Amino acid sequence: xxxxxxxxxSLAVSLGERATINCKSSQxxxxxxxxxxxxxxxxxxxxxxxxxxLYWASTRESGVPDRFSGSGxxxxxxxxxSSLQAEDVAVYYCHQCYTTPRTFGQGTKVEIx
Amino acid sequence: QVQLVQSGAEVKKPGASVxxxxxxxxxxxxxxxxxxxxxxxxxxxxxxxxxxxxxxxTNYAQKFQGRLTMTxxxxxxxxxxxxxxxxSEDTAVYYCxxxxxxxxxxxxxxxxxTLVTVSS
Numbered sequence: 001x002x003x004x005x006x007x008x009x010s011l012a013v014s015l016g017e018r019a020t021i022n023c024k025s026s027q028x029x030x031x032x033x034x035x036x037x038x039x040x041x042x043x044x045x046x047x048x049x050x051x052x053x054l055y056w057a058s059t060r061e062s063g064v065p066d067r068f069s070g071s072g073x074x075x076x077x078x079x080x081x082s083s084l085q086a087e088d089v090a091v092y093y094c095h096q097c098y099t100t101p102r103t104f105g106q107g108t109k110v111e112i113x
Numbered sequence: 114q115v116q117l118v119q120s121g122a123e124v125k126k127p128g129a130s131v132x133x134x135x136x137x138x139x140x141x142x143x144x145x146x147x148x149x150x151x152x153x154x155x156x157x158x159x160x161x162x163x164x165x166x167x168x169x170x171t172n173y174a175q176k177f178q179g180r181l182t183m184t185x186x187x188x189x190x191x192x193x194x195x196x197x198x199x200x201s202e203d204t205a206v207y208y209c210x211x212x213x214x215x216x217x218x219x220x221x222x223x224x225x226x227t228l229v230t231v232s233s
Contacts, residue, residue, distance in 0.1 A: 001175075040219040042158075049208050049223035050158065055216040093158055097218040101174040102148070102160040 002026050002096050006105035012113040019081040021108045023094035028074045031098065038098035041070055041079045044107075045090045054079070055097075086112065115139040117147075117209050117224035124230045130197040133227045135209030142190035143167040146212040148220060149183065149194045151205040159205075163212070164192055199231045 003026040013019040029038045037057040042050035052061045057077055058070040067082045081088055089112060094105040120134040135147065149161040162173035164183040171183045182195045192209060207227045210220035 036217060038217050040217065042220075044158075049210075049226055050220070051223075052213075052216075052219055052221050055213075055219040059216070061216070061221065095158075095219070100163065100172050102163075104158040104160070107157045 001101055002029070002099060002103050004094055004096055004103050004105040006092075006094060006108050008108060009106070010109040010111065012111045013081075013084045014113045015086065016083050017113075019084050019088070019110055021079045021092055021094075021110075023072075023077045023079070023105050025075045025077075025096055029096045029098035030074050037073055037077070038096060039070075039072070039077050040095045040097060041068075042093045042095060042104075043088075043090045044093065050093060053092075081110070084110070084112070115211065115222040117211060117222055119207075119209060119224040119227045122228040122230070124232065125199050127200055127231055127233055129199050129231075130195060131199060131229050132193055132195040133207050133209075133229070135192045135194070135224050137166075137190045137192070137211070140211075143187060145214060146218075147185075147192045148210045148212055150208045150210055150220070152208070152226075153202070153205040156205075161194070161207075166190075166192060196229075199229075201231050203229065204231045205229060 005024045007022045039057045041054040044050040054070040069080050071078050091107045091109050116138045118136045143166050164171050166185045173181050185192045209224040211222040213221035
């Protein structure tokens with residue numbers, strides 16, 4: 001199974017400041033035939049199901065604010081919230097869609113400092 | 114719009130089975146795989162398996178082999194997840210989620226979740 005490891009486990013950021021979450025996969029999730037990374041990011045607020053933010057590592061899902069961005073390739077990825085808003089308080093998960101079983105990172109809790 | 118509506122909360126005794134339903138609407142049911150993902154209290158997300166509603170083929174995570182059965186009813190656009198030999202560690206919220214077609218197979222729509230509590 002591909003193991004997804006996120007860092008940090010939690011972080012506290014001031015409103016308007018940048019939040020950065022890292023995700024590392026135990027093997028590459030880059031599909032060579034189309035040069036796409038099968039890596040997604042989700043946001044989960046308490047009592048709600050996860051919400052898709054980004055796919056192919058950096059493509060924003062429709063309706064997702066542009067303060068959310070993703071980068072990386074192969075095994076190392078980053079989710080950046082450029083200017084943290086109060087409504088961004090949540091747990092964020094990376095997820096590999098490259099192979100089965102699909103696997104998630106352990107989650108990163110983002111709070112307001 | 115795409116909607117996945119799950120059945121209600123369940124309380125089961127250890128050793129029993131639970132069957133959770135997920136009714137899809139707003140899209141062509143047989144065109145998209147459906148996944149089951151669970152989340153234990155205060156924990157992360159765990160993929161259990163996938164069902165192809167068109168042919169009914171399934172792919173289960175090794176951890177659940179022998180205890181997990183996913184089925185579908187195309188006449189009602191509903192998928193089912195049955196987990197047997199329940200133990201306390203199976204207490205979790207169970208989600209169904211649709212695998213998108215044009216977004217690298219990510220899970221683009223989720224059910225509201227079904228809490229399954231296993232307790233004697």
